[in-house]
Amino acid sequence: MHISKLHILNFRNFRNQKFIFQPGVNTLIGENGSGKSNVLFALRLLLDNNLPINASKLLETDFNRGIRRWQGHWIIISIDFDNLDTSEGASLLAHNLEHIEGSVSTGTYTFYFRPNKKYRKKLYDLTMDEHKDPNKLDAILNEITINDYEGVFYLRAKANFSEESVYKEIVGDFENIIFPNPEDEKKDIQGYPAANLFLVRSEISCTYIKALRDVMSELRKNKQSPLLSLLRGSAKNILVDDSKNISDKVTDLNKTISGLPEIMQLAERVRNTLNSTIGFTYAPNVSIQSELPEDINKLFQALTLWVGDGENDNHLGKLDDLSLGGANLIYITLKLLEYEYKQPTEEKAAHFLLIEEPEAHIHTHIQKTLFDNYRFQNTQVITTTHSTHISSANKIHSVNILCKEPNETLVSQPSNGLTPEECLRIERYLDATRSTLLFAKGVILVEGDAELVLIPTLFKKVFGLSLDEIGVSIINMNSTVFEHISNLFHDDRIRRNCAIITDHDQSLIPLPIEKSKDNDQERKARNSAEKGQERKDKLDAYCVGNRWVEAFYAKHTFEIDFVLNNNDIEVRRTLNKIYKQKKAIEGSKNLLKSKNPIDVGVETLRLADSVVGKGWFALILAEEITYQSYIPKYILDAIAFATGHIGYKHFEKMIKYRIENEIGREEYEKFKEKLEAIPLGDRDLELLKSLSNDILESDDDLYLFMEKYEENQKCLKD
Structure with a gap:
């Protein structure tokens, strides 16, 4: 059941x-406040x-x-x-x-x-x-x-x-x-x-392990302590003779303590003081007695755990000396053990184990191990989590995703409508890094390391906000096969926007009309272009009818489209980090300064492909990105699609950042003063644009981004 x-x-x-x-095991994942x-x-x-x-x-x-x-x-x-x-x-x-x-x-x-x-x-x-x-x-x-x-x-x-x-x-x-x-x-x-509600409930066992905000406090509680609960269960197994033997020893110990000369003398002094101050008529008769509990269950309340951090730590101390992670593990272990004690003694139709946020203070490796080991006979486990490590270890068909919206939370089942084979592919792919897409408000899937490194850097440097801050996860697919993961985003599954960014791979160099006349370089470029067109046709057809997924393309490749978007200065700055010889630096710099876009594009791609590799080139190039860099239009469009959930406050922060960095502090203060003179309820994107028209250039990346965002919002309303 x-x-x-x-x-x-x-x-x-x-x-x-x-x-x-x-x-078996089920997971509820979602952001804070999602329910x-x-x-x-x-x-x-x-x-x-x-x-x-x-x-x-x-x-x-x-x-x-x-x-x-x-x-x-x-x-x-x-x-x-x-x-x-x-x-x-x-x-x-x-x-x-x-x-x-x-x-x-x-x-x-x-x-x-x-x-x-x-x-x-x-x-x-x-x-x-x-x-x-x-x-x-x-x-x-x-x-x-x-x-x-x-x-x-x-x-x-x-x-x-x-x-x-x-x-x-x-x-x-x-x-x-x-x-x-x-x-x-x-x-x-x-x-x-x-x-007969009692009869129904009597057939069900439900154990709840709550999220631990104050682990030590929970472990110290006498009445609710999971350790005491286990000890009470153990007390039932102690033989009557053993129990009586322990009680007799405690009785003897109480007599010995009460009979100590110092105790008896103190009792006599108390009696004498009472007699001398109150008088014999009204003074109560008193003595001092030891009251160590003789009942075995009460004695167990005096027991406590002594612990150490790790198997190589021979020192044992009180709970106060334990790390937060260690204390959390102790608490969860006791609660799971308490649950196991119940199972063999309670013949139930079903056992339910509800665990809230088990990952608090626990090391990432332990999180996955703990999750993998939730296995109990005839038990259904339902756990909530913020942890990407736990979510990546779970089966997609056992996940419910809670998506926070104004006034309510929407619930998605990412496996709905997918075949077992499709689910298995997704589960293999979702490591702890990629599983962030299950928590995101918007997702961007990219082709490789270069986009993974540079797109977040560009957005942060140009607009002053990080993709994390606006709830967008960028996921490296390490290939051009996006469908396996983008299948998650659908009316029947996760209702979040997923933008796919990939290369169209059209040739930068002119190609002969007849293939037979291609040289080696042209033949390679033509093959790439044909495959790029096939990939685009397939992706475009795949996206039709699914409002949650859309593809965006670099005309050539990411590196070429980046440098030809007025970013040649950034590429030139990397040369001193790539080459040591002045001749090599000057030769590459001359090509990057060329007025011929073919020379500039081919040289940039050579640096990325042949000299240092695309991943390392992206890391070096990321160090040279500034607020003056330009974001290629297709990337702006992709981010605008993935960020349909953001609002006015995000754009206000971005436009203030642009004005302060592009123009200067004086213009920023003037803009801020004009804006603050307008009631908050009257502010919107049109107002932001009108106030900043005379300050920022008309082709500023932020305007392009806002135009695409507004276009997307209009389409949603229509």
Whole structure:
């Protein structure tokens, strides 16, 4: 028995989202504030007996902010199960009671947070009113407070909560004032009230390991300490004779301590002082006794871990001496061990292990090892993470990606619609570096090392913002086969923009009309051009119909297009780092100063290809990039496509940077003064451009970037 789906409606970050889970280990990944912890809490509401009884009494703030007004709406959290067994609790969940005899064994378990029956009846009565006055609806909704809501659990719901029509049928249509009769619930859709919730919960084991903000504090807690929980379990295994022997020794020790002359003398002094100050009539009789606990369970509270950092560290000390990473590992280990102790003693239909951000303070190698070793029999693990190391170790079909949007979070399943072979290729490719694309707001796939090094450097130096700062990951494909990874970006999978940057490889040198007349250099250039055109045709066809993926091309190659975009000075500055002989430097410099673009382009490509290699050349060239460098138009267009999520504040920061560096501090202060005189709500891109028209050149890279960005935004609206 395992969770196959989770539907969340109107709860915190989630307006109406579906999660897909697999048996074994599952991962929830997403940026801060995307709602990963809220997903675990939603699961715990239905599964975890350790939550307080009043946990299902939610607050106004638990409703999704995208709802115009929360009154009257429902929060719905529904879990779908697969592979139910024959236990009584599982049978209560089952859609088909004959699943025991071999039919498909599925079931559901649903939590509704809804207005109480009194107000649902009022809404239904309004439905029956032929006038259906919206003012009367507002009056009813205005009466409802959070205290008028109830949390209820249902079994065997068959509703597809992703469908808006289903929500309207169960909850109501607010626009048309149509609400269901609470006396006539559609049990075939919304399920049956869980009359025996205890029986369902008794068949399920749920262990939650929370994110550790203060590891030491958690380990020191007497009542909630995972060590004490394990010790209590061990105490049950101590034989009665052993337990009595220990208790007797403690009793003797208490007597010995209490009988020490110094203790008895102190007790006598206390009694004498009481007698002399209060008098014999009112003075209480006192003694001093040792009270070491004689109960074995209480004695265990005195036990603590002594630890050292690593197997080669022979020194053992208190927890306070341990590193944060070591303390986190100790805590997780104790919680996993506590979970293992439960399994053999609890015959359950299912075991669920919920782990929040296990990577805190843990070394990268340990993160991957820890993840790989999450393996428990008859257990489904669901873990949240920010770690690229953990995400790169997981199976794509077991990942849910949480994408933060205004007022809600969208959930994507990157394997949706892909074949097992396609998923396997992606999993092999996603090392810790490349798996950042799963966390990004926009992605750029590039052909090789040169683009990987220089594009982020160009953007940072020219605009003053890093690609990381605007949430864009640039991924080196080390080839021109982009489709395997770009397949992830689709309406059915990850709904993020993915720009592909590659070379068209058209010949810089003129080619004869007839192939037969090509010399060796021309033949090589022609072959590259033909392959480049084939690649472009294939990529263009691949991108058709997918709004999330678009390809952008250097006319020739990245190095040639870069240098011919008025960046020959930057290339010339690298020569002293490439050559030691003055003759070689001067010879190359003369070619790069040539008025003939063919000479300039061919020489740049020679330096990159033959002299130092493209990767090293890019590293050397990156040191020479400044705010005066130019970004090739196709790269600007690609970044604009990948950054559809950025807004006014980003452009304001970029334009201030451009003015301060290109023009100077004085003009920057004037621009800033004019801008700050305008209310924040009235500022937009058009205003930025109008204020800076007389300051920056009309062909400034930032204007070109903004034009492409605005063009993309207009296309999205259309």
